[in-house]
Amino acid sequence: MNSFLRTTICAFLLSGCTSANSQSMPYKSWYLGFSAPAYMEVWIETADVVDIQDHVYPRAMSGVASMLKPPNNSGDPRGWPKRAGWGKGKYVTGADLPKQIYVRWQSLVEPQTYQMVINIPEATREIMRKGEKVFCTADGKWITGYRKAIAIRLVPGGIAKVWVTGPCMTPIEVTTVKAVIDPRGPYEGESGGKHRPLSAVSKAYVEKFGVPYGSW
Template sequence: MRTLLLCLALALLAGCAHADKGPGSLPYKYWRLGFLAPDYMEVWVETADVEDIRGQKFFNVGSGTVSVHLPKDGSGNAKGWRKTWGKGRYVNGADLPKRIYVRWQSLAEPQTYSTIVEIPERARQLMTERLEKPCPTIAYRHALAVGLAPGGVIRGWVMSTCDDPIEVFRAQAAVEPKGPYEGTSGGRHRPLSPQAKTYIEQHGIPYGSW
């Protein structure tokens, strides 16, 4: 009887451990994809699609506004990047990311860009590396933050809830030849907010600072 109870206990523990793992290579249930922009440099993501290392494709896992700091008193600084996960969501059912396709409107210019970002192996290694210091939630870098800036600049970081972000890629997107909304809006981009418009009129766009 004692042996049977021990086997049952081990089976339950194994089941719990399995429930905390995601598909394939993930040591956790799912990873998060978020988007951000420098202060006042507003962005509208038309679509973001993900392909994982098993070849699975996840369409439109990101769309709409991104995380951007817009203080009304003009105290923000568009140069550089803030440390943030970005606005986004968890990519449920996906293994580690292999590449990401993103098409977005840079409202500050305005201009539309698109590109396919190849996620480097180093990023996947960091996403599965257990953190040494105690973490209140997931002890892994389970978030991928993607920064989008005027000029088609893209930066990427892996992040956790208790560790500093680590940059894993830089990329340059091309101007989307069809324009906003794949040419269905007559060339019209989404409008800037009053805060962003005022800041850009006063300070311009700090190209080269990202």
């Protein structure tokens, strides 16, 4: 593990969750969501946030990432989506805009445990602050929209792609991060090396087609 990642993780462990006194964004909270390609199941052990006021929000998100599991191996996990969705997640209530996001997750089709730090630059936060007039086809109205969601897609091999998006807004890709393997294994070494089980649908797909590593 590199020294920067070790230092960042230690900061998360030693810091508490504190509410921001003032916020630099034009909405009450922003959304943190995760997705994975079809059948490529992911379990997020933790996603911890540091906002621009250096307040720490441990486990801002955890659990499963959104993923399609079409029957009869009819889905296609290859490549990146043309239009990224929000993914499964939560609003990070009380936080200002993010500075760093630490994620540790299990890639169940490999299986492997990864961890990474996503640095959010000021240019990305500026995009999240900027309102745009946009037409919502669902209700036929013009609104002032904000990209108040950070959408992270996790794929096998420890690769993560990040977008910012919002209601009726076109997603904007902001970065791609290559994670490192957590040498402790799943659950920080507290599960005896056992990852969460793979679902029968995903297992059937991987046994027949394998993991399409070269497509991401």
